[in-house]
Amino acid sequence: MQIKKRIYITIFVLLLSLITILVLKNPTILGNVTLDNLYKEDYKCKDCNIILISIDTLRADHLGVYGYERDTSPNIDELAEDSFIFKNSYSSASWTRSAIASILTSKLPIEHGINSERKKERLEDDFFTIQEFFNERNYSTAAIYTNPHLNFGLVQNFSYTNYKGNRWADKTYDKAINWLESNSDNKFFLLVHNNDPHDSYDFHKGFNFSQKNSKYRRLGPFFPTRIDGNKIGCENQENITQLNEEQLSEMMANYDEEIAFTDHHFGRLINYLKKNKLDKKTVIIFTADHGEEFLEHGRYWHGCSLYDELIRVPLMINLPEISGNKFKQKVSTIDIFPTLVEIFDRDNLDKYSFSGQSLLPLIENRNWEEKPIFSSTAFKGPLKYSLIKENYKIIKYAEGPIIGIYDLDKDPEESKNLKNDPLFNYLQDSLQELIELKSNDLTKKDKEKSEIDEETLEQLKSLGYMN
Numbered sequence: 001m002q003i004k005k006r007i008y009i010t011i012f013v014l015l016l017s018l019i020t021i022l023v024l025k026n027p028t029i030l031g032n033v034t035l036d037n038l039y040k041e042d043y044k045c046k047d048c049n050i051i052l053i054s055i056d057t058l059r060a061d062h063l064g065v066y067g068y069e070r071d072t073s074p075n076i077d078e079l080a081e082d083s084f085i086f087k088n089s090y091s092s093a094s095w096t097r098s099a100i101a102s103i104l105t106s107k108l109p110i111e112h113g114i115n116s117e118r119k120k121e122r123l124e125d126d127f128f129t130i131q132e133f134f135n136e137r138n139y140s141t142a143a144i145y146t147n148p149h150l151n152f153g154l155v156q157n158f159s160y161t162n163y164k165g166n167r168w169a170d171k172t173y174d175k176a177i178n179w180l181e182s183n184s185d186n187k188f189f190l191l192v193h194n195n196d197p198h199d200s201y202d203f204h205k206g207f208n209f210s211q212k213n214s215k216y217r218r219l220g221p222f223f224p225t226r227i228d229g230n231k232i233g234c235e236n237q238e239n240i241t242q243l244n245e246e247q248l249s250e251m252m253a254n255y256d257e258e259i260a261f262t263d264h265h266f267g268r269l270i271n272y273l274k275k276n277k278l279d280k281k282t283v284i285i286f287t288a289d290h291g292e293e294f295l296e297h298g299r300y301w302h303g304c305s306l307y308d309e310l311i312r313v314p315l316m317i318n319l320p321e322i323s324g325n326k327f328k329q330k331v332s333t334i335d336i337f338p339t340l341v342e343i344f345d346r347d348n349l350d351k352y353s354f355s356g357q358s359l360l361p362l363i364e365n366r367n368w369e370e371k372p373i374f375s376s377t378a379f380k381g382p383l384k385y386s387l388i389k390e391n392y393k394i395i396k397y398a399e400g401p402i403i404g405i406y407d408l409d410k411d412p413e414e415s416k417n418l419k420n421d422p423l424f425n426y427l428q429d430s431l432q433e434l435i436e437l438k439s440n441d442l443t444k445k446d447k448e449k450s451e452i453d454e455e456t457l458e459q460l461k462s463l464g465y466m467n
């Protein structure tokens with residue numbers, strides 16, 4: 001009897017210890033994580049800095065934290081360990097200018113008006129941006145970037161900008177670290193946008209994913225050549241080069257090498273923050289503007305369509321001294337700005353006009369509702385929309401037929417088109433409703449008259465944009 005009692009007590013103590021360890025490791029196991037720390041008077045993050053990292057052309061599913069089997073992202077994965085990770089996060093567009101304008105304004109492309117790269121559409125000054133929010137709070141604001149699309153009004157009102165096209169991640173992150181060395185005495189908001197995973201996919205010694213002499217490094221807009229791509233546009237790609245599986249996988253290895261190269265230099269920035277104890281007072285947001293397609297739906301590159309390989313992007317938020325969590329709810333990169341506002345100006349969130357919504361209630365397990373996710377593109381072709389509602393997604397020409405309807409839960413590859421099933425008519429209605437709602441406050445300005453400088457123009461051409 002005595003022995004039995006001891007066994008019961010031992011089991012009880014073991015179970016209790018196990019539960020304690022689990023709860024300590026993951027406070028959300030209690031079902032209600034509270035971020036009270038954020039709002040306490042003495043919490044250091046009241047005056048936190050912010051670093052927003054956006055990587056050009058980075059598909060979520062090519063990162064370890066999003067389940068990729070190749071080790072492309074050890075440093076990003078390490079940051080993810082104590083970050084809030086949004087497993088199903090979407091961009092508002094599948095090309096840079098449109099997508100980044102949405103992140104910085106929390107407005108959809110049909111609202112900020114940047115839909116097509118052919119017209120020189122730019123972000124008008126009257127849109128309120130993340131940098132302006134932090135300027136108002138006396139932060140130093142800096143944008144260090146390598147994609148010329150940001151020169152179309154997107155970096156308006158940063159107190160410091162540094163742009164250089166064709167600059168690799170090593171130099172971009174050097175520049176970011178240098179800027180921090182002389183500016184981190186003040187509160188700061190730093191945007192870093194590096195272009196490395198954008199084609200061409202350069203060889204980087206020491207990463208061992210690709211062969212130096214690979215033929216598949218430069219896609220042009222639509223492969224095999226830029227000139228053909230610009231001529232044929234998005235809608236006439238039936239005759240593009242069909243690479244076989246082996247060639248495609250070589251091309252993807254080249255792409256992955258650019259991700260690994262970026263990850264390595266991103267890691268140097270994180271180490272700098274840790275070494276200087278800036279990690280304890282800096283909110284880090286990690287995301288991308290759009291993904292890349294490798295013939296999954298008959299095309300290469302990006303911009304032309306709105307399938308998940310193009311609009312599903314990583315999104316992670318790292319809050320100092322608060323352990324993270326994973327979410328499978330569908331969110332959008334236009335949710336970044338309202339989330340920042342709720343962290344830094346909690347009582348006034350309602351006063352701002354955003355199309356996204358703050359993710360803090362989701363993080364804190366308060367009242368939060370998943371909203372339909374809307375994306376669009378008119379890149380080298382007619383305007384297309386996509387809408388994701390619950391597990392269904394519709395892609396449609398703005399003025400034309402439905403391209404596809406997919407069940408993202410059962411068919412994440414979007415291979416089984418349900419567009420002829422009348423059950424899904426409601427998706428088209430929802431899409432129409434949303435467009436009408438948003439069109440009401442569209443600005444009717446002529447977007448075609450903007451001026452851009454020669455260097456930006458040259459850079460755009462070298463990346464395969466414009467004729």
Ligand SMILES: [Zn+2]
Nearest residue numbers: 056057096289
């Ligand atoms: Zn881009």
